[in-house]
Amino acid sequence: MPPILRVSHLSKVYKGGFTALNDVSLELKQGEIFALLGPNGAGKTTLISIVCGLVNPTGGTVEVSGHDIIRDYRPARELIGLVPQELKTDSFETVWNTVSFSRGLFGKPRNDAHIERVLKDLSLWDKKDNMIMTLSGGMKRRVLIAKALSHEPRVLFLDEPTAGVDVELRRDMWRLVRQLRDEGVTIILTTHYLEEAEEMADRIGVIRKGELMLVDEKDALMRRFGQKRVTIQLSQQLTAIPAAVARTGLTLSQDGRALLLTLGTTPAEAPVSDLFRALALAGIAYSDIETQQSSLEDIFVELMREHA
Amino acid sequence: MNFHAIKAIYMFEMARTARTLLQSVVSPVLSTALYFIVFGSAIGGHMNAIDGVAYGSFIVPGLIMLTLLTQSISNASFGIYFPRFVGTIYEVLSAPVSAFEIVAGYVGAAATKSVMLGLIILGTSTFFVEVQVLHPVWMVSFLVLTGITFSLFGFIIGIWADNFEKLQMIPLLVVTPLTFLGGSFYSIDMLPPFWRSVTLFNPVVYLVSGFRWSFFGVSDVNIAISLGMTLGFLALCLVAVWWIFRTGYRLKS
Numbered sequence: 097m098p099p100i101l102r103v104s105h106l107s108k109v110y111k112g113g114f115t116a117l118n119d120v121s122l123e124l125k126q127g128e129i130f131a132l133l134g135p136n137g138a139g140k141t142t143l144i145s146i147v148c149g150l151v152n153p154t155g156g157t158v159e160v161s162g163h164d165i166i167r168d169y170r171p172a173r174e175l176i177g178l179v180p181q182e183l184k185t186d187s188f189e190t191v192w193n194t195v196s197f198s199r200g201l202f203g204k205p206r207n208d209a210h211i212e213r214v215l216k217d218l219s220l221w222d223k224k225d226n227m228i229m230t231l232s233g234g235m236k237r238r239v240l241i242a243k244a245l246s247h248e249p250r251v252l253f254l255d256e257p258t259a260g261v262d263v264e265l266r267r268d269m270w271r272l273v274r275q276l277r278d279e280g281v282t283i284i285l286t287t288h289y290l291e292e293a294e295e296m297a298d299r300i301g302v303i304r305k306g307e308l309m310l311v312d313e314k315d316a317l318m319r320r321f322g323q324k325r326v327t328i329q330l331s332q333q334l335t336a337i338p339a340a341v342a343r344t345g346l347t348l349s350q351d352g353r354a355l356l357l358t359l360g361t362t363p364a365e366a367p368v369s370d371l372f373r374a375l376a377l378a379g380i381a382y383s384d385i386e387t388q389q390s391s392l393e394d395i396f397v398e399l400m401r402e403h404a
Numbered sequence: 405m406n407f408h409a410i411k412a413i414y415m416f417e418m419a420r421t422a423r424t425l426l427q428s429v430v431s432p433v434l435s436t437a438l439y440f441i442v443f444g445s446a447i448g449g450h451m452n453a454i455d456g457v458a459y460g461s462f463i464v465p466g467l468i469m470l471t472l473l474t475q476s477i478s479n480a481s482f483g484i485y486f487p488r489f490v491g492t493i494y495e496v497l498s499a500p501v502s503a504f505e506i507v508a509g510y511v512g513a514a515a516t517k518s519v520m521l522g523l524i525i526l527g528t529s530t531f532f533v534e535v536q537v538l539h540p541v542w543m544v545s546f547l548v549l550t551g552i553t554f555s556l557f558g559f560i561i562g563i564w565a566d567n568f569e570k571l572q573m574i575p576l577l578v579v580t581p582l583t584f585l586g587g588s589f590y591s592i593d594m595l596p597p598f599w600r601s602v603t604l605f606n607p608v609v610y611l612v613s614g615f616r617w618s619f620f621g622v623s624d625v626n627i628a629i630s631l632g633m634t635l636g637f638l639a640l641c642l643v644a645v646w647w648i649f650r651t652g653y654r655l656k657s
């Protein structure tokens with residue numbers, strides 16, 4: 097079976113000569129949540145727009161479940177749902193009509209039960225007869241999600257779905273995305289909230305200046321780049337780390353009142369217990385121990401700095 | 405063929421028409437009534453019959469054409485320009501629809517509306533003058549054919565225009581003069597020979613002439629030529645639309 101989405105050597109040079117994507121290749125597995133991360137202008141929306149048929153690629157190919165998005169655009173596009181980054185909605189239509197319109201547009205026969213389920217899932221049911229322009233921004237975003245889900249897509253693109261969305265709604269969206277994933281829908285989302293990617297994604301891709309720098313399982317990424325920092329608050333002030341205690345990854349804080357140990361930098365590390373035994377032997381007393389796991393955000397910032 | 409999509413776009417556009425029904429019907433009907441009062445009654449009373457048709461009746465087909473052309477162009481151009489302007493066009497562009505299906509939906513709806521208006525104006529005119537339709541089938545055929553052709557033309561304008569000024573420029577600067585000079589209010593035989601020849605370059609002449617023939621059985625130019633010119637313009641518009649979708653002109657970057 098072909099992968100649900102295969103992007104091969106995709107490039108985009110916009111008119112005027114700006115290269116927004118440079119030889120991007122990527123394969124997605126069915127039913128995974130893939131988070132595409134990258135700073136503003138990295139090319140995330142461009143990539144999504146090409147797959148959805150809104151932007152013409154200048155090089156490379158894209159296949160959705162084996163269907164070329166240009167040659168075989170009909171079966172390819174039938175599988176795709178898109179929630180664009182910007183809020184683009186009709187004003188005078190009702191919620192019900194605009195969502196039903198989307199279903200028809202994607203070639204699906206009328207199915208009121210499905211539309212009802214989607215609207216209820218997105219807490220829009222009581223707004224179904226309201227004109228879109230009377231809705232708040234967060235509601236409009238949900239309308240866009242409802243439109244994208246109206247035709248039961250197998251691949252869902254969410255371009256910054258939670259921008260400007262309150263905490264509660266964000267949790268609701270996460271729940272919905274997981275539910276869709278469990279139904280076998282493949283989800284590609286972009287976000288600038290890294291804790292969101294950390295919470296949601298199965299795999300993560302990092303794009304920068306049009307190049308896909310890295311694609312990996314989130315857990316592997318966290319393990320590979322993630323570090324653990326242990327801060328040991330000392331009861332006394334030290335001027336230097338005693339030789340008996342010293343080890344790689346151990347530094348003294350500037351004020352000499354804490355020892356900082358970074359773990360996860362070298363594969364074969366001495367057990368942490370060694371350090372505490374050494375401290376006890378050296379007669380160094382400590383009052384508190386704090387551990388800190390680096391987040392995806394730290395990893396991301398670090399990556400961006402390394403490649404700057 | 406994605407019939408669901410054609411229907412969705414068509415119904416969406418018709419719903420838009422329904423929302424603005426009053427203004428879209430009232431203003432053409434009002435202006436037609438004014439034309440009849442001024443040209444039909446006030447001036448027409450002093451005019452000789454043309455080809456045996458009373459002047460008031462003579463201008464009916466021209467007036468219908470005037471409305472049909474302007475309405476087709478403005479409906480269709482706005483219908484596609486507006487989603488481009490607010491950005492909702494993304495959905496149509498990302499849907500599994502062919503260029504033909506998109507055009508059928510938008511142009512079909514615009515043509516439906518302008519043909520309906522044409523018929524309403526025909527109805528309105530019967531309150532002012534006596535109207536006979538000698539060839540009703542041809543009359544409706546010309547109405548529909550012209551409605552579709554100029555809705556297509558409007559669709560092209562709506563894609564070409566990148567601001568509201570441009571959207572209104574073509575109808576205002578090109579179509580209105582051509583319609584007025586296209587024999588809506590006179591027979592081109594009334595013109596001096598030189599101006600008569602010049603007029604033959606105006607495509608609207610053929611539309612009005614053919615349409616008038618379906619009413620009164622008389623025309624300025626041969627009916628076959630009228631039909632041929634209309635079909636020719638339709639073909640031209642179709643080629644332009646085909647090119648637009650093939651290249652993504654003004655639709656995709």
Ligand SMILES: Nc1ncnc2c1ncn2[C@@H]1O[C@H](COP(=O)(O)OP(=O)(O)OP(=O)(O)O)[C@@H](O)[C@H]1O
Nearest residue numbers: 110111114116135136137138139140141142143657
């Ligand atoms: N239509 C266009 N014409 C020319 N350049 C464009 C066009 N659209 C995007 N770009 C440029 O391509 C680059 C990538 O833009 P894109 O919208 O894909 O970034 P992004 O990763 O989605 O950013 P953000 O996080 O801000 O949404 C940017 O430098 C942008 O200026």
Ligand SMILES: [Mg+2]
Nearest residue numbers: 140141181255
């Ligand atoms: Mg973007």
